[in-house]
Amino acid sequence: MKITTQEVGYVAHLARLELSEDEKGTLTSQLNNILMYMDILNGVDTEGTEPMTHAISLGNVFREDAEKKSIGVEMALANAPEGEMGFFGVPKIIE
Amino acid sequence: MTYETVIGLEVHAQLLTKTKIFCGCSTRFGETPNSNTCPICLGMPGTLPVLNKKVVEYAMRMALATHCTVQATSTWARKNYFYPDLPKGYQITQFDRPLAEAGYVDIEKNGAKKRIGITRIHMEEDAGKSIHDELSGSSYVDLNRAAVPLIEIVSEPDMRSPDEAAQYLRRLHEILVYLEICDGNMEEGSFRCDANISLRPEGQESFGIRAELKNMNSFHNVQRALEYEIQRQRAILERGDRVVQETRLWNTSQEVTHSMRGKEEAHDYRYFPEPDLLPIVISDAWKEEIANALPELPMEKRERFVSEYGIPPYDAGVLTASRALADYYEEVARLCGRPKIASNWVMGDFLAYLNEAKLEIGESPVPPAALAELIGIIEDGTISGKIAKEVFEEMWQSGKQPKEIVEDKGLVQITDTGELEKIVEEVLAAHQNQLEQYRTGKDQLFGFFVGQTMKATGGKANPKVVNELLKKKLSTP
Numbered sequence: 001m002k003i004t005t006q007e008v009g010y011v012a013h014l015a016r017l018e019l020s021e022d023e024k025g026t027l028t029s030q031l032n033n034i035l036m037y038m039d040i041l042n043g044v045d046t047e048g049t050e051p052m053t054h055a056i057s058l059g060n061v062f063r064e065d066a067e068k069k070s071i072g073v074e075m076a077l078a079n080a081p082e083g084e085m086g087f088f089g090v091p092k093i094i095e
Numbered sequence: 096m097t098y099e100t101v102i103g104l105e106v107h108a109q110l111l112t113k114t115k116i117f118c119g120c121s122t123r124f125g126e127t128p129n130s131n132t133c134p135i136c137l138g139m140p141g142t143l144p145v146l147n148k149k150v151v152e153y154a155m156r157m158a159l160a161t162h163c164t165v166q167a168t169s170t171w172a173r174k175n176y177f178y179p180d181l182p183k184g185y186q187i188t189q190f191d192r193p194l195a196e197a198g199y200v201d202i203e204k205n206g207a208k209k210r211i212g213i214t215r216i217h218m219e220e221d222a223g224k225s226i227h228d229e230l231s232g233s234s235y236v237d238l239n240r241a242a243v244p245l246i247e248i249v250s251e252p253d254m255r256s257p258d259e260a261a262q263y264l265r266r267l268h269e270i271l272v273y274l275e276i277c278d279g280n281m282e283e284g285s286f287r288c289d290a291n292i293s294l295r296p297e298g299q300e301s302f303g304i305r306a307e308l309k310n311m312n313s314f315h316n317v318q319r320a321l322e323y324e325i326q327r328q329r330a331i332l333e334r335g336d337r338v339v340q341e342t343r344l345w346n347t348s349q350e351v352t353h354s355m356r357g358k359e360e361a362h363d364y365r366y367f368p369e370p371d372l373l374p375i376v377i378s379d380a381w382k383e384e385i386a387n388a389l390p391e392l393p394m395e396k397r398e399r400f401v402s403e404y405g406i407p408p409y410d411a412g413v414l415t416a417s418r419a420l421a422d423y424y425e426e427v428a429r430l431c432g433r434p435k436i437a438s439n440w441v442m443g444d445f446l447a448y449l450n451e452a453k454l455e456i457g458e459s460p461v462p463p464a465a466l467a468e469l470i471g472i473i474e475d476g477t478i479s480g481k482i483a484k485e486v487f488e489e490m491w492q493s494g495k496q497p498k499e500i501v502e503d504k505g506l507v508q509i510t511d512t513g514e515l516e517k518i519v520e521e522v523l524a525a526h527q528n529q530l531e532q533y534r535t536g537k538d539q540l541f542g543f544f545v546g547q548t549m550k551a552t553g554g555k556a557n558p559k560v561v562n563e564l565l566k567k568k569l570s571t572p
Contacts, residue, residue: 014363016177053170053368059376062148065112068119068133076132076238086128087235090179093225 002035003028098294098332100325101302102260103252106267107245108277109221109285110153116220116244117144117187117372124283128237136242138182143371150244151375153276154194154218155385157246160270160392161213163198168376169217171369176362179236180223188219188247190366194375200270201394202262211263212251221245252291252302257321261314264288268314269393273418281312288317293338294328303328304338308352311345320345324352396421404434413442419456420446423463430467433474440466444484448491460494461487469497477501478508481554508557512564515548515556519564522547533569541565 008028012019019027070076073086082089115122118135135142158165172190198213223241227234248267254260268286271277279286293305308324311317323345328338343352391399393415400411400421414424420441428437445466449459469490473483478501489500501507509515522544523530533540548561 014175014365054370054373056373059168059374061145061373062151063119063145065114065147065149066119067114067121070120070131071133073127073129076129076137082233084233084235086130087226087237088129088179089233090225090236091234092232093179093227093234 002032002039096333097297098329099297099299100255100257100321101252101293101295101305102254102257102321103291104250104254104260104263105289105291106248106250106264107221107287107289108157108248108267108271108279110150110244110246110276111278112147112149112153112244114147115242116147116150116218117242120242122243124285126239128235129239131239132241136182137238138184138241144187146372146375147244150218151194151377152385153244153274154216154246155377155382156274156276156389157248157271158195158198158216159382159386160274160389161198161200161216161248161267163195163213163216165195165377165382166192167378168192168374169194170374171372172366173369174364174366176364178222179234180225180238180241182223182238182241186220186222187369187372189217192374193217200263200266202259202266204259209259211253211259214249214251216246216248219245219247257318257325260290260321261318264314264317266394269416273390273393275390275418281314284312287312290317290321292321292324292328294325294332303332304340306338306340306352307342309342309344309355312347316345316347319350320352323350327352390418404428404438406435406438410438410442413446414438417456423456423459426463427467427470430464431470431474433470436470436474437467440470440487444487448487460492461490465490465496472497472501476508476557479554479556479558481549482508485554507555509552509555509560512560515552515560516564516568518551518556519544519548519561519568522551523568541569544569 005024005028008024008031009019012024012027077083077086077088080088109122112122114120115131115136118133120131120133120136123131135144155165169189170192171187173185174188174190175185177184193215195216196214198216199210200213201208201210203209221240221243223236223238225234225236250263254263268279271286272279277285281287288311290308290311291305292308293303295301295303306324306328308320311320324343331338339354342355344355345352396415397408397411400406400414401408404411406414415421423445424437424441427441428434431437445459445461448461449456466487469483469486472478473480478486482501486497486500489495489504490497493500495503509518526544526547529540529543533544544565545558545561548565549556549558
């Protein structure tokens with residue numbers, strides 16, 4: 001076993017996912033298969049190969065520091081379930 | 096037992112770009128909440144970030160100014176956590192391949208230089224701001240600050256006292272401001288500092304357990320919080336307990352640190368490479384271009400002022416507090432050719448008037464050339480130093496040239512020996528009593544006669560000539 005049900009529960013909690021015990025069981029076995037596949041990849045000789053972070057070998061895609069018009073407060077808050085005085089309203093953070 | 100303090104600092108500096116790090120929204124402070132936002136910095140699905148080139152250039156300036164090695168390739172990472180002021184649910188930052196590593200800043204310790212190592216400098220985006228309403232059950236979020244560019248400067252645990260930490264902070268602060276990449280405003284949060292602090296028995300190699308201090312929004316508070324923390328940790332160690340590794344908040348009004356325990360869960364950020372942004376590749380040519388455009392830094396300027404102008408290190412420190420002041424001083428010194436006198440005037444009357452009027456250097460009604468001219472006419476004996484102060488005040492009020500003021504007001508110094516001799520004789524004649532006392536050995540009355548003569552001429556007499564005349568007159572009965 002590469003990963004336990006507890007670890008799946010912990011990762012789910014970090015991602016704020018609510019999982020039933022059944023779902024945790026299913027995901028544990030699926031994640032195990034994925035991690036076992038990684039083990040196969042670990043067998044490949046990568047000596048002298050640069051680690052790759054991106055699929056394309058490009059770099060330095062920049063924009064100039066030029067201001068663009070923002071979308072406005074009303075539009076910014078259009079999807080917010082709660083808003084007040086131009087702020088996003090959220091459940092109280094600190095008690 | 097004696098304990099040694101070990102301090103390392105993490106500084107976040109907001110960069111002075113016009114726009115945010117990954118979108119064209121303005122970075123202006125104090126705007127209507129959420130007015131500087133767009134789908135990218137709001138973290139809307141389907142949007143893609145594009146890196147602001149200025150951010151890389153500004154970060155490179157700081158890296159090179161602090162002797163860091165700028166990496167040929169650096170990459171972006173996602174730091175995952177949930178908080179309402181972080182719209183995407185992750186912060187785009189740099190993790191395992193930061194922009195720059197292994198630099199240093201020099202501070203002073205017992206008259207010698209002490210080198211404080213910089214572990215790394217990396218770029219990242221700022222979070223938004225949350226406001227907590229005491230009464231209602233809500234918090235409010237303003238995302239104007241979300242994705243404003245930051246650099247994080249992480250020091251080595253090289254500092255051994257709150258004073259060293261404060262010095263290091265001031266050095267970083269002045270470099271950032273000199274480089275014109277950060278406004279350095281601690282109150283508004285454009286320059287923020289977190290501190291790691293631990294104690295260990297003197298002579299011990301390994302570090303003690305540290306606490307991380309946050310929420311110190313001035314140099315003074317950083318120093319106070321560190322001093323408090325030393326006392327707190329020492330008390331724990333002395334009664335044989337263990338310090339808890341935790342984050343503590345500085346409470347400015349109570350002057351204590353409070354544990355954040357219970358309000359914070361164990362952090363597990365699950366960093367991974369940011370798939371939406373390509374690596375930053377920095378050529379030697381680009382690095383050189385940035386290095387060549389760096390201004391003279393405060394430390395270098397200070398040392399040069401001492402050696403080139405022969406002014407005391409204290410003067411050099413005051414005059415290099417900002418680039419604008421240093422430039423002003425240099426212009427005055429160059430034009431009048433008397434660097435020490437220029438330093439006295441700039442540090443004295445000029446700064447006093449400027450601070451009184453709450454003006455910036457550039458807004459001063461007295462340009463460097465006018466101050467240099469004033470020093471010139473003091474030096475050539477046209478006016479006395481005392482009158483010069485009046486002239487300066489008039490220059491400040493009216494913006495007129497010193498020579499013009501001196502002529503208009505008839506302030507030209509009396510150096511004519513004949514004219515002054517007559518006045519001196521009158522002064523002596525009018526003060527027979529004092530004259531007698533002087534002649535019977537009360538030498539300190541000499542100053543009295545000088546004062547009376549100056550008064551009689553409205554301060555316009557050349558003090559040197561007055562002194563000579565008085566000496567002559569008083570020695571011959």
